[in-house]
Amino acid sequence: MRKVAxxxxxxxxxxxxxxxxxxxxxxxxxxxxxxxxxxxxRDVENVTLGSAGGWYEESLPAVVVNEYAGFHNLPTMRVExxxxxxxxxxxxxxxxxxxxESEVALAVGLEKMTEVDTLTSVELMGRAGSYxxxxxxxxxxxxxxxxxxxxxxxxRFGTTQEDLxxxxxxxxxxxxxxxxxxxxxxxxxxxxxNSQMVSWPLKLYxxxxxxxxxxxxxxxxEETAKKLSDTPVWIKGMGVSSDSANLSKRDDxxxxxxxxxxxxxxxxxxxxxxxDFDVATCHDCFTxxxxxxxxxxGFCAKGEGKNMIREGQxxxxxxxxxxxxxxxxxxxxxxxxxxxxxxxxxxxxxxxEAGPRQVPLKKGNGLVHNVGGTGHYCYVTVLSRSA
Amino acid sequence: MRKVAxxxxxxxxxxxxxxxxxxxxxxxxxxxxxxxxxxxxRDVENVTLGSAGGWYEESLPAVVVNEYAGFHNLPTMRVExxxxxxxxxxxxxxxxxxxxESEVALAVGLEKMTEVDTLTSVELMGRAGSYxxxxxxxxxxxxxxxxxxxxxxxxRFGTTQEDLxxxxxxxxxxxxxxxxxxxxxxxxxxxxxNSQMVSWPLKLYxxxxxxxxxxxxxxxxEETAKKLSDTPVWIKGMGVSSDSANLSKRDDxxxxxxxxxxxxxxxxxxxxxxxDFDVATCHDCFTxxxxxxxxxxGFCAKGEGKNMIREGQxxxxxxxxxxxxxxxxxxxxxxxxxxxxxxxxxxxxxxxEAGPRQVPLKKGNGLVHNVGGTGHYCYVTVLSRSA
Numbered sequence: 130m131r132k133v134a135x136x137x138x139x140x141x142x143x144x145x146x147x148x149x150x151x152x153x154x155x156x157x158x159x160x161x162x163x164x165x166x167x168x169x170x171r172d173v174e175n176v177t178l179g180s181a182g183g184w185y186e187e188s189l190p191a192v193v194v195n196e197y198a199g200f201h202n203l204p205t206m207r208v209e210x211x212x213x214x215x216x217x218x219x220x221x222x223x224x225x226x227x228x229x230e231s232e233v234a235l236a237v238g239l240e241k242m243t244e245v246d247t248l249t250s251v252e253l254m255g256r257a258g259s260y261x262x263x264x265x266x267x268x269x270x271x272x273x274x275x276x277x278x279x280x281x282x283x284x285r286f287g288t289t290q291e292d293l294x295x296x297x298x299x300x301x302x303x304x305x306x307x308x309x310x311x312x313x314x315x316x317x318x319x320x321x322x323n324s325q326m327v328s329w330p331l332k333l334y335x336x337x338x339x340x341x342x343x344x345x346x347x348x349x350x351e352e353t354a355k356k357l358s359d360t361p362v363w364i365k366g367m368g369v370s371s372d373s374a375n376l377s378k379r380d381d382x383x384x385x386x387x388x389x390x391x392x393x394x395x396x397x398x399x400x401x402x403x404x405d406f407d408v409a410t411c412h413d414c415f416t417x418x419x420x421x422x423x424x425x426x427g428f429c430a431k432g433e434g435k436n437m438i439r440e441g442q443x444x445x446x447x448x449x450x451x452x453x454x455x456x457x458x459x460x461x462x463x464x465x466x467x468x469x470x471x472x473x474x475x476x477x478x479x480x481x482e483a484g485p486r487q488v489p490l491k492k493g494n495g496l497v498h499n500v501g502g503t504g505h506y507c508y509v510t511v512l513s514r515s516a
Numbered sequence: 517m518r519k520v521a522x523x524x525x526x527x528x529x530x531x532x533x534x535x536x537x538x539x540x541x542x543x544x545x546x547x548x549x550x551x552x553x554x555x556x557x558r559d560v561e562n563v564t565l566g567s568a569g570g571w572y573e574e575s576l577p578a579v580v581v582n583e584y585a586g587f588h589n590l591p592t593m594r595v596e597x598x599x600x601x602x603x604x605x606x607x608x609x610x611x612x613x614x615x616x617e618s619e620v621a622l623a624v625g626l627e628k629m630t631e632v633d634t635l636t637s638v639e640l641m642g643r644a645g646s647y648x649x650x651x652x653x654x655x656x657x658x659x660x661x662x663x664x665x666x667x668x669x670x671x672r673f674g675t676t677q678e679d680l681x682x683x684x685x686x687x688x689x690x691x692x693x694x695x696x697x698x699x700x701x702x703x704x705x706x707x708x709x710n711s712q713m714v715s716w717p718l719k720l721y722x723x724x725x726x727x728x729x730x731x732x733x734x735x736x737x738e739e740t741a742k743k744l745s746d747t748p749v750w751i752k753g754m755g756v757s758s759d760s761a762n763l764s765k766r767d768d769x770x771x772x773x774x775x776x777x778x779x780x781x782x783x784x785x786x787x788x789x790x791x792d793f794d795v796a797t798c799h800d801c802f803t804x805x806x807x808x809x810x811x812x813x814g815f816c817a818k819g820e821g822k823n824m825i826r827e828g829q830x831x832x833x834x835x836x837x838x839x840x841x842x843x844x845x846x847x848x849x850x851x852x853x854x855x856x857x858x859x860x861x862x863x864x865x866x867x868x869e870a871g872p873r874q875v876p877l878k879k880g881n882g883l884v885h886n887v888g889g890t891g892h893y894c895y896v897t898v899l900s901r902s903a
Contacts (some may be wrong), residue, residue, distance in 0.1 A: 130616045144737075150648070175756070182596075183575065188568075188643040189598050189761065192892040193714065196646075196761040202777045204756030206604040210593040211570075213577050217593040228615035229517045256575040259583075262538070265573075346679060369562070369591030374576065376585040390589045503580040505593065 130227040132516055134361035136302035137166025137347030138473040139413035141405075142309040143461035146341035151185050152197030154238045155343045159198050162235070162345035173347070174231035177202040179210055179218030180465035183253045184242040194237065197387030197401060199305050211257050211501030212414060213469025214238065215344065220367050222348045232353045238469030239343045250339050257502040259375040263483055270305075272336055272415065274376060276328035276502040281382035284296065286432035290330050293416035294321035295438045297334045297458055300413065301387040304455025306485045311340050311461030335416040340461030348477070351516060362476040365494070365511040368395030374503050383432075385418075385504030388425035392498075392509045399511035401494060403427035406416045408478045408488045409449055412500035412507075413456040422498055423451070424509035426509070453478075468499040475512050490514075517614040519903055521741035521748035524553025524734030525860040530848035531859070535726035539584030540574050542626045542730045545856075546585050549622070549732035553744055553798050560734075561618035562591040566605030568598055568639045571629040579622065583865040598644050598888030599801060600626065600732065602855025603895030607754050611737045619740045625856030628723070638728050639806045643865055644889040646762040659802065659888040661763060663715035665783045666804040668769035670717065673819035675734040677717050680803035681708035684721045684845055687800065692841025693872045698727055698848030726849030732854035733863070733871035738903065749863040752898040755782030759891050770819075772805075772891030775812035779885075779896045783814075787897035788881060790814035795856035795865045795875045796836055798888035799894075800843040809885055813896070837875045840865075855886040855895060862899050877901075 139161030144155055155178075163173070176198075178191040187193045191207040210217040215238030222234035230393040242250055246434045254271035255264050263269040273369055282288045298321060304310035316334060324333035354361040370390035373379060380386060403426060411426070413419035420434040428449050430435050437443050445450035454460050457467060475495035493514035500507050526548030533541055538839035543567075550560070564584075565578040574580045578594040597604040602625030609621035629637055642651050650656040669675045687709060691697035703721060711720035741748040757777035758764060767773060779868035783789055790813060800806035800812070807821040815836050816824050824830050829840040839863040841847050845856060864870045880901035887894050 181575075182569075186643075187647045188570065188640070189645065189647075189889055189892055190891065191597070191757055193646060195758060199757075200756045200775065202759065205758045206601075206607075208593050208595050208608075209579070214593075214680040221595075221611070224611040224615050224617065225609070227617070228611050230611060230614070231558075253575070256573075259580060260574045277743040291757065302654070370589045371579055371587075371592045372589065374579040378583070379627050388588065395548075395824060444746065502576055505576055 131362060132351040133223050133226045133474060134363045135346050135360040135476050136349045136361050137162040137483050138476050139165060139345040140309055140310050140470060140473045141343045142480055143340050143342035143463060151190055151239060152194050152239050152304040153437055154235055154341060155194040156198050156242055158343040158345040159237055160355060162347050164300065166347035168233055168347060170199055174233055175225055176200055176235045176237065177218040177221040178207045179238040179287055179468060180207055180240055181209050181214050181397065184240060184250065185249045191240065210506040212464050213468055213499045213501035213506040213508045214465040216499040217471065218470055219346060223364055223367065226348055226350050230340050232350050234348045235345060236348065236469060237343065237345045238422060238466035240463035241341045242339045242463060243341050243410060245359040247339065262375055264459050272328040272331050275415040275417055276331045278382050279423065282417060282421065285383050288420065288435045292343050292420065292438055293335050293434045294318055296419050297321050297414040299444060299454045300458035303453045303460030303486055306501045307455050307460060310455040310459055311338055314461040320342060331415055332418065337414050337457040340463040342461060342463035344466045344473050346472050349371035356463060360367045362479050363513045363516050365513045366395050366398030368392060368398060368509045370507050376503060384421045384425045385500065385507060387504045387507035388498065388500065389421060391507040392426045394445050395509040401511055405451055405492050406492050406494045406496045407492050409451050409472055409474060409496040409498065411451050411498045413452055426498060429511045445488050453486045453488060457510060471497040471499055477511060479514050517841060519738040519750060520610050520613045520735055522733050522863050523736045523745040523748050524549040524555065524726055525695055525742050525863050526552060526580045526732040527860045528730045529696050530727050530729035535627060536626050537765065538574055538577055539581050541628055542581040542624055543585050543654060545732040546624055546729050547678035547732040549734050553734035555620055557586055559620050560622050561620055563587060563622045563624065563860060564605040564608040565594045566601035566625040567603050567627055568596050568858060569596055570653055571637065572631045576624065578639060597893040598892040599618050599851050599853040600855055600886045600888035600895045603886040603897060606856060606859055610751055613735055613737050614660060619737050621735045623735065623856060624730065624732045625713065625853035627850035627852040628728045629726045630728050630849060634726065645892065648787045649762055659715040659718050662802040662804055665769050665808065666717050669804060669808065675710065675807065675822045679822040679825055681705055681806065682720050683803040684708045686831060686876050687845035688842045690840045690873055691846030692840050694847060696794060697728060697842040697846055698725055698847045711892060716842055718802055724844040724849040725802050727850040729848055729850035729853045731860050733856055733859050747867040748867050750900045750903050752900045753782050753785030755779060755785060755896045757894050761892060768836060770807045772887065772894060774891045775809060775885065775887065778894040779813045782896040782898050788898055792879050793836055793881045793883045794818060794877050794879050795887060796838050796883040797861055798885045800836050800839055800845045806838065815858045815883060831861045840873045840875060858884040859869060866899060866901050885901060
């Protein structure tokens with residue numbers, strides 16, 4: 130496989146973006162990524178759009194976005210891996226360059242979720258899984274799925290609701306330092322603990338919001354990357370996995386098997402181990418999801434996730450800073466954009482351009498952990514300053 | 517890029533398939549393709565599902581299909597390029613192997629369109645394009661889009677409604693020889709010409725039906741293909757292009773610019789020309805689409821498509837047999853399955869296994885032309901008996 134680097138990054142403001150349509154929203158990050166890479170339209174050889182869809186009216190979002198961006202006659206498609214659609218888009222662009230098919234490729238992540246009312250949005254999320262069995266028969270919602278995991282984890286390992294609240298507090302703190310984040314205010318333990326119950330033990334502040342947003346990355350081959358950028362961020366490997374549609378077929382409910390498997394693959398391909406990272410973005414659609422990710426990715430032993438957050442090990446200055454952009458929880462979670470947004474954040478960190486949120490760079494590697502559904506899909510990507 | 521071959525093909529019966537759910541429907545072709553390739557579940561390294569979705573309830577079809585098929589922990593995603601989603605799935609699997617990421621990959625195409633009523637299905641098709649501008653403002657339907665092209669083509673080149681009807685007659689004839697086709701009966705010129713007007717000049721028999729179906733191909737690297745198969749069918753190149761979402765931005769209405777561009781790319785990559793093919797599948801969602809494809813792919817000059825059908829040049833024994841499986845028109849058009857179904861048909865032909873529909877093999881090459889929307893996407897794939 131040829132080496133591939135991220136040479137341009139772009140990111141829209143996340144939040145309720147009623148003033149723009151999907152094409153305008155996507156273009157905010159496309160334009161920024163192309164300017165950052167120093168490439169023109171004629172340089173881009175293909176565009177992959179990651180978007181789960183369903184929230185907005187356009188059914189061919191890729192061509193609508195491309196038309197607005199001024200791309201003509203480009204190879205293009207949309208990819209969907211639920212909430213990991215953004216990483217799936219990056220994988221597609223990555224394989225195009227790794228195979229030798231192209232020199233410069235664009236991956237865009239997009240979702241505009243506020244075009245439907247909140248109840249519809251909740252239904253769309255709840256359908257992620259084995260719809261006919263779980264949603265229709267049992268009325269499962271998306272928070273309810275993760276609540277099952279939270280209950281099991283609390284029961285087995287003594288994780289507490291306060292531990293989960295601390296993850297939310299961390300997320301809101303870092304979001305307050307990220308001008309593109311949906312939420313800009315810090316929260317207190319009291320506020321988190323007293324927030325409305327959604328699905329016991331998960332409360333309002335344990336859940337990520339409904340978000341509009343986009344993110345984009347320009348990828349290039351080794352030869353082209355070295356021409357375009359002084360600070361290329363190399364994709365050292367992507368580990369991808371999946372798990373049963375039906376949650377009743379999972380082995381246990383204290384972690385995501387797809388994360389464990391995707392991480393194992395990503396570490397093997399990139400010849401890294403969990404100790405080799407300066408920064409990570411973990412898929413924290415709910416606070417329990419971030420805590421399980423600490424364990425499933427090997428940042429600590431199974432059951433020890435609670436200690437990571439209690440000891441501040443996932444804050445800047447700790448063992449492995451996680452979601453110092455605010456995470457899905459407070460930066461926001463525009464489904465198809467999230468994986469690309471994570472790539473943007475880790476690239477920014479590895480380039481040393483994260484400002485007040487900058488982590489110390491010692492090892493030169495960052496990790497992107499992006500989950501689709503309730504561990505139905507998992508994409509783990511290892512990024513590095515060295516080729 | 518590494519060489520990639522199709523080593524296994526599978527195809528469900530197309531038609532109204534109320535007796536199966538999407539996973540069962542997909543498994544019919546997955547099982548057949550894997551048995552044809554002689555591979556086991558453990559050999560398959562990733563699965564890409566091509567499906568536009570919207571017609572069936574499951575929102576994570578890839579994981580639902582994979583669970584039923586017994587795949588566990590595999591890299592997977594769904595891809596969408598409207599009616600070219602099947603070719604997009606093949607491209608993804610192709611890039612995975614071409615890059616060296618995997619040795620054996622599975623591409624599956626799937627749609628189950630009869631889960632919604634016909635009017636909803638018509639709306640879903642009509643949304644393919646620039647939805648907010650064309651569908652909401654002008655009430656454009658999918659037949660209306662292609663009717664615009666038919667009117668322009670008839671005006672400019674003297675193409676007649678009879679010419680279009682002859683394409684339908686050919687399609688129904690070959691479908692009657694294909695036990696997996698939705699329609700099994702021949703039609704007459706009189707019947708086609710007197711059928712209900714849908715959008716002038718396109719009548720009922722100018723339009724493909726609404727279809728449930730799936731198709732699958734197993735792809736392998738050169739080394740693995742030679743072990744697995746005595747009759748590998750090589751993917752010599754894929755040309756991919758796209759065009760404006762909004763039809764008002766097209767250069768003209770007598771052909772699809774995306775087809776011209778995708779074909780140019782595919783011929784260049786595979787070092788072939790339009791004269792080098794024994795067989796082709798062309799995207800005939802409407803009869804006018806097949807006629808324009810003759811021209812846009814270079815099988816004849818612009819405006820000469822009518823002569824191709826009048827002279828029988830696209831029948832078996834003619835210059836270039838087209839859609840001798842019945843085409844979208846009569847085999848059926850389960851949106852996401854169509855591109856993969858085309859790969860199955862051309863592979864079968866190049867392997868000499870097409871029975872009563874077998875074309876003479878002189879050049880050893882076949883072409884797959886798969887369009888998404890009204891020329892919004894186009895994927896042209898060159899397949900060959902020689903590596």
